[in-house]
Amino acid sequence: MELQEKESTIKSKLQWFLFVVLIPFLFAITVALVVLTIAGVNVFDAAKQYGQHIPFVSSIIPGVEPEIDAEDKLREDLIDLEATNQDQQSQITDLKNEVEQKQAEIDTLKTEIEKLNEELLAKEEENQDTTQTKQDLAKIYESMSTKNAAAILTELQDEDALNILRTLSSAKLSAILAKMEPADAARYTELLAINEAE
Known part of the structure; x- marks a missing residue:
């Protein structure tokens, strides 16, 4: 008998929770969704947006990536640009050095050509x-x-x-x-x- 009384007490508490708390809560959420949708608010986008700022929830919501601070992004872009600039400056320096070497070679060859021309003229005169x-x-x-x-x-x-x-x-x-x-x-x-x- 006692067992039956305990079972009936548990059932009555469960029924009370179901009828007094859970069903009204679900009904209120449904009514709120309908009213907000009619008002033109996209509830799911708003939930994603607010969910981003909640640490545990942001990792659960799919497609939501944590916001990257604009200043940090600008710093990263600046660092990348500076590295690119340094690479290009290095390439420019290398190219300038190569141009100077080629110019030195050209000058040496011109001097050699002049010397050979003088020798040729001397041989022609000798002949x-x-x-x-x-x-x-x-x-x-x-x-x-x-x-x-x-x-x-x-x-x-x-x-x-x-x-x-x-x-x-x-x-x-x-x-x-x-x-x-x-x-x-x-x-x-x-x-x-x-x-x-x-």
Whole structure:
């Protein structure tokens, strides 16, 4: 009997809580939602917005991220911009150094080109002088007697003698070779033939 009394007491307390507290509370919430919706208030957005500021609730509500302080974001952006600026300044410095190195190389090459041009001009003048000297020698040997020319040429070094023989006319060359010893004439003829083949 006592058990039945306890059960009926628990049921009556549960019924009292259900009818007096829970049902009126749910009804009041429903009426408030309807009234706010009719008034044009989006209740769920408002709940998300207020829920953001409550520490435990903000982690439960999906899609709500904690607000990032605008000043902190600006600081982060400023730090990123300063890092980018430093990188770009470093790249500019590297490029300036590279330009200076290339300019130094260009200057060195220009100096070398000028030096080579001067050497080339000097060689051209030397060749002109040598050509002039050969022409002068040719005139001397052309006017000299063939006997004297043959005697002098055999006393010269082979290269010098060949240079002179090459500048002579065919008639003078054959006359001078005829006045030489046969061995000398054969040697110069062979050397002239070799140089002509080259």
